[in-house]
Amino acid sequence: xxxxxxxxxxxxxxxxxxxLAPAVVLLRRFVSTSPLIDLIEQVAVSAPFxxxxxxxxxxxxxxxxxxxxxxxxxxxxxYRYAAMDPESxxxxxxMPQSFAALALQAAQVAGFGSFQPDCCLINRYVVGAQMGTHxxxxxxxxxxxxxxxxxxxxxxxxxxxxxxxxxGVPMLLQDGDVIVFGREARKGFHAVRRLSPRVVGTTQGVxxxxxxxxxx
Ligand code: MD6
Ligand code: FE
Numbered sequence: 001x002x003x004x005x006x007x008x009x010x011x012x013x014x015x016x017x018x019x020l021a022p023a024v025v026l027l028r029r030f031v032s033t034s035p036l037i038d039l040i041e042q043v044a045v046s047a048p049f050x051x052x053x054x055x056x057x058x059x060x061x062x063x064x065x066x067x068x069x070x071x072x073x074x075x076x077x078x079y080r081y082a083a084m085d086p087e088s089x090x091x092x093x094x095m096p097q098s099f100a101a102l103a104l105q106a107a108q109v110a111g112f113g114s115f116q117p118d119c120c121l122i123n124r125y126v127v128g129a130q131m132g133t134h135x136x137x138x139x140x141x142x143x144x145x146x147x148x149x150x151x152x153x154x155x156x157x158x159x160x161x162x163x164x165x166x167x168g169v170p171m172l173l174q175d176g177d178v179i180v181f182g183r184e185a186r187k188g189f190h191a192v193r194r195l196s197p198r199v200v201g202t203t204q205g206v207x208x209x210x211x212x213x214x215x216x
Contacts (some may be wrong), residue, residue: 018108020169021159024186030178031102039096040122040151041209043067046093047085051125055079061129068095070119070215072138072179076139079138081119081215082151096118101213103147108113110180112145117212125155125207133164135187136213144214145182149177153200160189172199 018026049063052074066072070081071092085092099120107115122215123131136146150157150173158168168191173179180186197203 023183024181027178029176031176033176043093063124065122067093068119072121106147106178112182117214119213119215121211124207125195126129127203129196131192133189133191135189137187139215142186145180147212148179149210150177153205153209155195155207156193158191164189
């Protein structure tokens with residue numbers, strides 16, 4: 001696979017970081033996303049998007065793939081990271097260098113220091129898809145932050161924090177926005193509300209979300 005490594009930083013904007021909750025940092029319009037979409041499409045040639053099953057047996061409305069040394073997977077046995085794509089029994093496609101560079105740049109600008117992700121989980125939403133309230137705690141070392149990049153259609157992300165209770169802090173994530181969270185927020189609960197045509201303004205198109213993690 002040929003992966004284009006054009007200089008993403010030419011496109012990176014110098015936006016001010018906003019702290020939405022302690023250690024939850026939003027970088028608005030941080031990155032220009034069209035080179036990212038091309039790379040996502042290349043990853044999906046080798047590791048197609050699929051609707052995974054939750055341990056409870058439900059079908060996720062979000063379609064998922066991964067690139068990097070490790071991939072996040074879900075099935076009847078639970079949630080875990082795996083070095084092989086269970087659909088193909090092949091390793092996941094390599095993480096494009098520009099993805100790793102973007103994750104590092106965002107972590108640094110957001111005040112989390114150095115970050116070398118080994119997993120990029122790629123979520124794909126169409127109108128009607130959602131991500132229920134959850135927290136990310138399948139990674140071995142929680143001292144690493146998570147960097148999350150929104151691409152394409154807007155979506156309402158809700159930050160709940162230490163408990164699932166309460167109304168949460170909603171924020172509209174738009175194309176090019178990046179969220180970084182770590183430290184005391186690392187195990188915080190969060191969700192993505194169902195993409196409604198009213199909020200999104202169309203029934204066409206997709207939202208991608210890249211979440212960079214250090215899993216192993
Ligand atoms: C999404 N994001 O934005 C779903 N998880 O589509 C997440 O679940 C998420 O944005 C951990 C860290 C950042 C995130
Ligand atoms: Fe998450």
